[in-house]
Every structure is written in C-alpha cells, then in structure tokens.
Amino acid sequence: MIRRGSFILVTLLLAYNIKEANSQLEAIRDFIQINIAGVPVLHQQSQWEFDPDISLKRRALWEEVNGIKGEKLIDRLGLGMDGKEAERREQHRIKDNGHLGGLNYFQP
Incomplete structure (x- = not known):
C-alpha cells in the first residue's frame, strides 16, 4: 500500500x-x-497612401493663413478668441508704443 x-x-x-x-x-x-x-x-504589413508633394501645397496654404513663421497665428492666439481681439490689439499698440521690438533694453 x-x-x-x-x-x-x-x-x-x-x-x-x-x-x-x-x-x-x-x-x-x-x-x-x-x-x-x-x-x-x-x-503586420500595412499600406499607406502617401503623396510627397502634398506638403508643398499645404505649406503654401498654412503660410497664407498663419504667416511665414506663424507670426499671424501667434498674434491671433495672443489676442484671444472671445470677440475682443480688436480691443486687445489696440491695448497692445498703446503699451508697445516707443518700444523697439517690445523691449526697452535696446533703446538709446
């Protein structure tokens, strides 16, 4: 057992x-x-449709809307998007009057 x-x-x-x-x-x-x-x-294999020339077309459109280096975009974002953009733009112009590039450092 x-x-x-x-x-x-x-x-x-x-x-x-x-x-x-x-x-x-x-x-x-x-x-x-x-x-x-x-x-x-x-x-796994995957397929993507790719057009190498589309970036040139989109770049031209982006620069037209936002500026060459995005200066228009930065300006729009800095002014806000609540309908008071013109008012803020005028306040910025008054504040920056007499400044070289917005800085007092470079003033003679």
Missing part, C-alpha cells in the same frame, strides 16, 4: 512540476517575444 501511495504522490508532484515548468517556459517565451522580438501586431 505504501508503494501505491508513493506512486500517486510522485505522479502528482511530477504533474505539478510539469505545469510549473510550462508556466515558466511560457513566461520566458512571452518575455522574449514582447521585449526582444516585439508584439506580433508590430510585424
């Missing part, structure tokens, strides 16, 4: 160790796949 009990115990321990080994192997496989090889989604 002892042999039978020992056999069952050894069988259960081996089954547990095999499950434990499988989970350890799966953990190692997942680690390698995620950190070294990358997630499988990264290896």
Whole structure:
C-alpha cells in the first residue's frame, strides 16, 4: 500500500512540476517575444497612401493663413478668441508704443 501511495504522490508532484515548468517556459517565451522580438501586431504589413508633394501645397496654404513663421497665428492666439481681439490689439499698440521690438533694453 505504501508503494501505491508513493506512486500517486510522485505522479502528482511530477504533474505539478510539469505545469510549473510550462508556466515558466511560457513566461520566458512571452518575455522574449514582447521585449526582444516585439508584439506580433508590430510585424503586420500595412499600406499607406502617401503623396510627397502634398506638403508643398499645404505649406503654401498654412503660410497664407498663419504667416511665414506663424507670426499671424501667434498674434491671433495672443489676442484671444472671445470677440475682443480688436480691443486687445489696440491695448497692445498703446503699451508697445516707443518700444523697439517690445523691449526697452535696446533703446538709446
């Protein structure tokens, strides 16, 4: 009877160790796949329609609306967008009157 009990115990321990080994192997496989090889989604092929000349067209439009280096955009953002832009623009002109580029530092 002892042999039978020992056999069952050894069988259960081996089954547990095999499950434990499988989970350890799966953990190692997942680690390698995620950190070294990358997630499988990264290896899927994708297609993008790309027009290299569209940027030239959009740049011209952007410069027309916002200025060459965005000076019109900065001005619009600085004045706010609540309907009082003209009032604030006049306040800025009065405040900046006599300043060279808005700074007193360069004044003689």
